[in-house]
Amino acid sequence: MKLPKPRKRGGTYTITISHQNKRYYCTRDTAAECEHWAALKLLELKTQEKIEAGELKPKYTFRDLNDKYFQDVGQWNKSKSSLAWIKGQYKNFEIRFGSLAQKSIYDIKPKDLTIWRNNRLNQVGENTVLKEISHYSAMFTFAQKELFLLDENPWMQITKPKKPKARARRIHPSEIEIMLNALNYEIGMVPVLPQHYVAWGFLFALETAMRRGEILGMEKKDIYDEYVHLPKTKNGDSRNVPLSVEALELLKLIQHDGRRIIPQSENAFRLMWEKRKAEVGLNNLHFHDTRHEAITRMVRIRKLPVEVLAKITGHKKIEVLVNTYYNPDAKDLVEAFKSIEKNKPA
Structure with missing residues (x-):
């Protein structure tokens, strides 16, 4: 023309x-x-x-899709912990994908994603890669079913890493002592410094089986005579967690005037924990291992039936609770068996 x-x-x-x-x-x-x-x-x-007219596809890079998905879907996630993770993925998108971020979504093939998956597995564990694949696959499904840009999702055509066997790690009393020493804390001490609150949270987790995020989100108004009320948990529901004598004693040590029990951000708490455990060589100890340990103790010492235990821990699937978090050793199983035999009617 x-x-x-x-x-x-x-x-x-x-x-x-x-x-x-x-x-x-x-x-x-x-x-x-x-x-x-x-x-x-x-x-x-x-x-x-x-x-x-459908004769030409609009220009749309992977980066464009990342922006669009975050604006339309990601930032509206109602879970505080999930939203924080999604924001992290969005913020670090360019670092995660490099030149692939600038590639047109029409040209991204399963081979590209397989190469990315293999490289990512050299940087982080299988669970992290599985979670990231799920996130980016949802992004391409959004482009396919909501934006009508794609005919198929290439993420669905790659082999996912095998989910690693669930951790079955118990925490030995000596490890508890080592961590308390690393955090300059003694049992019965009123926490004052940031490291003291990390130690306090560690001990409270061992008594209650509460997640780190749940402990950090606790407010004084949620504490009752014999239990703590968690208005919102990881699965979106509220729950009540009974407090042992030891847990109640720990709560008495909190003497500051703030709203939250632990006056510390989740990131600051996590960094302190990671730094101190690395200094004493307990790199294989995860804070979440306290949940395994606490649940196993609740069964072994308090003889709680699984249906009661599920209400305390917030598990909706009993098999996850039994197979993932209850980690008895051979001695525990023998003692449980003998206890049942002893109480059988003659």
């Missing part, structure tokens, strides 16, 4: 083009700038016309 000639008006130039019975115009300093604008505008209009 032949471009119209720019018209001079005073000290500037103007040009007008028509497309599909609509007129578009602009004003520039020179005739050449007007012609350049007109050529680009016509190309843009024709491209959009082909896109709307």
